[in-house]
Amino acid sequence: MRINSKLFILVIIVSVITGCSNWKSADWAFNFVVWDEYIYKVSDDYIEAIDQEIGAVTKYSDRAGTYSGNFSNKYKKGTTYYSIKGISTDEAIAIQEEDGSYKKAIRDGKYGE
Template identity: 60%
Template structure:
């Protein structure tokens, strides 16, 4: 009984463990984004690890957040919740970069092209 019992336990374990791994993603799983970003005025801005201090005027805010893959309208982010504010950076055109308010700091985001065209 010992050998058959051990074999049965191993076989059941393999079946159970293989059922736990699922390489197919469904529509309800969170996305595996290539990078963190915000969208402002139809352009995508990739977030950097750099923080800036010379903030200018508020230019917008996140109007839609989702960690689900898809293309969304308005000022969308895969990182920040609705209401997170965007600012212009003094001395830098918004065509190059903007700042995103994060816990009292301002994180720099670099423009990476038109949203939805990549």
């Protein structure tokens, strides 16, 4: 009986540790970047007509929370944002991918609201 109770306690401890490690991970509904206090959903569309550099990711995290600055749940710190020729930044911006291509990110509203 004593071995069974030790095994039971061990199973409970492992279950708690495993469960706790998942509490902080976020299950984001979509990939996004934050620029100038607005959230932009990253689309599957690629952009060729970029204009000028407007900013960069200052904080990356896959953990739930609200962060300041140019935050992203997909792109690492230093990833560059660009304006798109002929499109207002109030509508969309371009995000430079690691391979040098640019993905369109569509403005979705104020970040944190």
